[in-house]
Amino acid sequence: MPELPEVEVIKNIIKPSLKGKIINYSIIRTKKLKYIISDNIIKINNQKILDVKRRGRYIIIILLKNTIIIHLGMTGILSILSHKNMYLYTKHDHIDLIIDNHLILRYTDIRKFGFWLWEIKNYKKNIFLKKLGPEPLNNNFNSLYLYKYTQKKNIAIKILLMDNKVVTGIGNIYANESLFLSKILPIRISSTLNLQEIQTLVKNIKYILYKSIKYGGSTINNYRLPNNNIGNFSKYFLVYAKKNQLCQICKEKIIRIFQRNRSTFFCSKCQK
Ligand SMILES: [Zn+2]
Known part of the structure; x- marks a missing residue:
């Protein structure tokens, strides 16, 4: 998708x-x-x-x-x-x-x-x-805004990031990638995250989305661009679709689980 x-x-x-x-x-x-x-x-x-x-x-x-x-x-x-x-x-x-x-x-x-x-x-x-909630690349999606949401919800942080009412359009790939970069386990209950972790997460969400746009998005399955080119961002995936491959930071095997029927990929050593 x-x-x-x-x-x-x-x-x-x-x-x-x-x-x-x-x-x-x-x-x-x-x-x-x-x-x-x-x-x-x-x-x-x-x-x-x-x-x-x-x-x-x-x-x-x-x-x-x-x-x-x-x-x-x-x-x-x-x-x-x-x-x-x-x-x-x-x-x-x-x-x-x-x-x-x-x-x-x-x-x-x-x-x-x-x-x-x-x-x-x-x-x-x-x-x-x-x-729809705020656009993740706009200023109204910021750490104070997300912190407020995470504090009042007792659901896994990855599920919260994929709720379009909280922030629109992050989706599965970018939720996985930004949580890895932020060293946060996707299954962490959102209310346990502190403000500093949320600041890191928001910064990484914006970083990963800008980087993907720069490389033409991620080409998976049937997706292609209107000019027939394909996006190259999938080359830069760190955890997404990397089950059993070695974490680029600690060499531990990447784990896949399912959250609400969607694949979640993470490193159990790097992410807490
Ligand atoms: Zn690791």
Whole structure:
């Protein structure tokens, strides 16, 4: 599943081809992804794209009066293609937005867990977006904010970091990696962390997300970037998907457990 850094990289790649351009019309080959695609997207006609933004794991295409909110689900891919690809498609290419600069924004999704929503321009009130906590790279996600949350919760710190109401879009890979860098066991009860540990953790979350964005995100499973490149950040994983490999710091074997059905990787010697 694409997480925050991957969605940020995708947004940065597609934005220059879309901002200020006109969507002439759409070609919808599949009417139902996770949710049914709105008639407003099906019938879209000569609408100017004012901007392309990201909030959490959502890509937001801002039009004059409305927005299109895109979630990539498990296997969603956005590509920028030339008009000549309009008639060249596979059964997984569900949506094309035909842009007036001879380009297409194409949505491909093998498992169809992604979705496209039509929303009013004030997209922050959208049913999914209004529930999201602060962006981890913004200043309102800071150690005092996270400390307050950790103190009142008696759940494992990794579970807390992956709660989008606490902080949006960290996801499994980056929760594992930032806890390792911070020498904190993912199963530690959040209220046992002191302020200094939280300061280290917040610093490392921001560091690891910026680093991943810099390297194009982590390419795992079906994920690829709109320009067909792949992200290289997986080369820099320290614990994620490293079960039984040796910890780069102490040479102890990396352990894998499951927390709420998601894989957790850690070093039992380095992390306390
Ligand atoms: Zn270690």
